[in-house]
Amino acid sequence: MKNILYILLCFIQFGYTQNPDRVYKSHSEENNIFTVVTNDGNYRFQFYSDDIVETTFIPKAESSTLESHAVVMKPNQVKTAYKYVGNTISFSSNALSVLINTVPFQISYAYNDKLITSERRGYYKSSHEPMEMVAGNIVADDTEKIEFNLTKDEVLYGAGARALGMNRRGYRLPLFNRAHYGYETKSELMNYTMPIVLSSKKYMIHFDNAPIGYLDFDSKKDNTLTYETISGRKTYQVIAGNSWYDIIENYTDLTGKQPMLPRWALGNFSSRFGYHSQKETLETINKFKEDKIPVDAIILDLYWFGKEIKGTMGNLKFDRDSFPNPKQMIKDLKSQNVETILITEPFILTTSNRWEEAVEKKVLAKDSIGNPAKYDFYFGNTGIVDIYKKEGYKWFSDIYKDLSDYGVTGFWGDLGEPEVHPTWVQHATGSADEVHNIYGHDWAKLVYKASLEANPNKRPFILMRAGYSGSQRYGMIPWSGDVNRTWGGLQSQPEIALQMGMQGLAYMHSDLGGFAGANLDDELYARWLQYGVFQPIFRPHAQEEVPSEPVFRSEKAKRFAKYAIEMRYRMLPYNYHLMAQNHIEGTPLMRPLFFEEIDNPNLFNYSKAYLWGNDFLVSPVLEAGKTEQEIYFPKTSNWFNIETDEIIKGGQTKTVKLHPAYIPTYVRAGAFIPLAKSMQSTKAYNVNIFQLQHYYDDSIKKSEREFYFDDGHTVNPIEKSQYQILAFESEKKGGWLHINFEAETAANYKAESKTIEFVVHNLNKKPKKVLVDRKEVTGKYNSKYKTLTLDISWDTTNKKRIKVKL
Known part of the structure; x- marks a missing residue:
């Protein structure tokens, strides 16, 4: 707490105080909701978990709008702590703290005793500054705003899908879903916008409000982040975590996990x-x-x-x-x-075969006098399903x-x-x-x-x-x-x-x-x-x-x-x-390299290469006629060229030659990679027959991976206990490489034997001895590629143990 108070004092000294007209009156706590009363409205704070806190400002003469279209998580009974020392009130979980400075009034947030963000003016209302790109789309005399402080070096992400480079700082971006036909390297407004900001300081703010508006990522270069809307809730969640993976898992706990696809x-x-x-x-x-x-x-x-x-x-x-x-x-x-x-499509044209049916059954949105709303667009004169x-x-x-x-x-x-x-169309x-x-x-x-x-x-x-x-x-x-x-x-x-x-x-x-x-x-x-x-x-x-x-x-x-x-x-x-x-933890399939090196500012804007899952490093070829390109290899690992098995030491930028048949692809040292046999359809895929590649490297003393299997179509297979997880582990002990296979089979999944072509890479010499379940086997050693191949039959109700004498 001493450190937090010091940080708050620094903020106030450097002029980051909040709206000077907002005056603290009182505070209280009831049913895990912490309320701060000011002269112009009430703040309500509620924890969803140790890493997520929700803040709502309710201006005087307004009532709370409870409905969220985004949030599905129920607020947990989070153990909180309350302190009131001098001019500072703190309301905290085990990790995340809301800090209220009473004079001058200031709301700030800290995670693990480190300040992450703070309101600048917080909520206020002022004249709408229209943007040409959404003229006629976002129409209002005044807009409601929530304003935050930024530090000078923060890199900002979010606002949905845009083509702007990785860092969105410096832009004022409309929150108005709209198609951009034929875009290329730059598009400030696209089909899918979201009221989300992520910071390189490892926090996320989700503005929990549906109506249209803007996100201003410091466009005036005064270290200010502003959410702006025509109407609705003055609610946002601050989401933190120790890693980017934690933050995304916390956010998808809040808003829902993606179901398993077929x-x-x-x-x-x-x-x-x-x-x-x-x-x-x-x-x-x-x-x-x-x-x-x-x-x-x-x-x-x-x-x-x-x-x-x-x-x-x-x-x-x-x-x-x-x-x-x-x-x-x-x-x-x-x-x-x-x-x-x-x-x-949701559009029913007046010339379509269903127009009369749609009108008769009252399924269409209305105009201002209650008739089916009709208007022209590219495809014809239309109504829209309500x-x-x-x-x-x-x-x-x-x-x-x-x-x-x-x-x-x-x-x-x-x-x-x-x-x-x-804008004149009315929905229910x-x-x-x-x-x-x-x-x-x-x-x-x-x-x-x-x-x-x-x-x-x-x-x-x-x-x-x-x-x-x-x-x-x-x-x-x-x-x-x-x-x-x-x-x-x-x-x-x-x-x-x-x-x-x-x-x-x-x-x-x-x-x-x-x-x-x-x-x-x-x-x-x-x-x-x-x-x-x-x-x-x-x-x-x-x-x-x-x-x-x-x-x-x-x-x-x-x-x-x-x-x-x-x-x-x-x-x-x-x-x-x-x-x-992704279904279990919310983890994205494609991951930026700053997920890997979380404190490397050189990677905050980097998208020339990325991680596919945990173990593939991929660098797309994005220009015509290129014969080579530079790639940064994260320092957290050595990397195997998937085509040649060349090993590249991590922590360097290297120029690599390009091949017309594939893009540069590398595998993390120590990884286990399961590969299917060739097939013409996923329906022909046999989960019991596959190739398993292990990329052995001296730099990795112990390596573990697990892979999830199910039937590919059952709804909610995890909840129904219809799955199997195969775990693979390797460890170097003395002159031996120990490899273990183990299976976790859920109660309603049938454990079956696996036929595995197991390939160990980067063995400089033919192994002196290979044991599978204590029985000596020969295997096939390829001196050109330095690989050992073993044909393994594995009854997954038992462990499988392999030892290779190096």
Whole structure:
């Protein structure tokens, strides 16, 4: 406490005092809510856990708005401590402290006795300063603001998906979900915004309010962070942790964990804008089969319900001229292990077959006098489904259930910003401005629930480009919108995915190859798909003028694409474990390198390389014609080149040569990497047969890894105890390398024997002796690659012990 008081004193001396007109009156605690009364309103503080505290300011003459669209965690009975010494009140958990200086008034937050952030003016109201980019979208005379202090060296992340480089400091960014067609290296406003700020000082602030507004990341360069909104709650949560992983786990505890996706979601998708007919759909998949390129799903764009782009949106029924027997088509695809995913939109055009039905059943949002709201946009004259109205929710939900009865196993929700959403439109729960940023979020909830009601034993697949804080809990898989099909478009993708993973949306991905523009650049296409191997969802997609599917590209592009796709499928057991880890802990699949070196400021803006899971270091090739590129290798490990087994010492920046068939990929020394046998579909994957690569290195004395397995489709398998975890350990003792296999099998999962091709890397000489369960075996030593290969049969009800004499 002594240190905290000293820090507070320093803040006050340097002029970081709060609103000088705010005067402390009194304080009290009741039912674990700590209340501070001031002359212009009340502060309420409540801990959700030792690492999360919520702050709400309720101005005089206003009442508390309790509903949160983001938070699902219930406040725990956190043990708190209260002190009042001199002018300072503290309300603390075991780790996080709220500090209230009474004169002059000041709210600050400390974590483990270290100041992390403080309010500057805190809450205040002032004139709205409109931004040209959202003129007509964010309209208000005054806006409500919450203002914080920043230190000079803080790097800031957050605000959802943007293409701005990793550091968002210096920008004032609208919180208004809106598509940006054909963006490249810079986009200040995109489909998916969130009221979230993360700081390089290892804390997060989540502004828990749905209506539109802004986040100002010190645009005036006066060390100020400002949240700004047209209306709503004056509530935010401060989330802290000892590591970035802790912070994200705490945040996803607060807003919800991503459910397990179906295993096929980690496979390759056939997707374009779009397939015009049943015949074309089936022929496309047949081409994949002929070329022996793995594929797990096909996505049908808007031609499934109409022959034309314009005028048909809202039909949401198969056009029987083009798709004469959709049930048979879906059945035929299923017989080839291919899932069917359909696009849907929330817009019902006045020219669509369902307009009269939608009006009659009162499912549409209204205008100011209570009629169905109608307005024009690119696709025609339209209304929008009011999912906040019970009639609209049920009607839309029933459509998804009916389509599920056809055998559809995934849904694509497009234009869910919503793309056009005039401020005068009224929903059952409020104006367009109040629900705009949560529409996609609540739509995902509708689709998620409808999917489970239709198929209680199948994990939903929901692809959407707009949502809100916490949308991950509804299984949402976001993508980065209509990116330009250029090198500039590719260059922004890693940072977008990395940032969204830090904000809880771990499955952010891009249209591989790029969407907008008729660019047939084979090198760009290959490099984008090679990056796609190490992004969460592998889904090439493009406008109609350009084939997105490798089967319709040049032989050279097809060859490179096939190599990338086959690598993606071989990594299925490793990637599936990342899915489970994300579900359990909220951990992103793609991770920036400052997660690894948390106190290295040189990495705070770095996205040229990143971690895929814990053990892969990946550096995408983002420029044309490159033959080499610089990569930073984290100092926490040595790194094996996955193709050559060259070992690179960590803690250095090194120039590496590039290969046209793959991007630079390295494996952490000491890692165990499970790889699947080649397959044409994830349905052909056998969890009991795999290759296990162990990257032995003298620098690692002991190494442990575990990998999660289940059947790939059961809903809530962990809660149902239908899973198995395989644990692998290696330790060097004297002149021996000891390797142990052990399994944890849940109560309702059948333990089966595994057939494992076990490969140990970096053995400079042929081992003198190899023992498997105390029996001497020969194994195969490759002197060129310095690897030892053992064929292991493992009954997972028992431990397996291997000893290698070095």
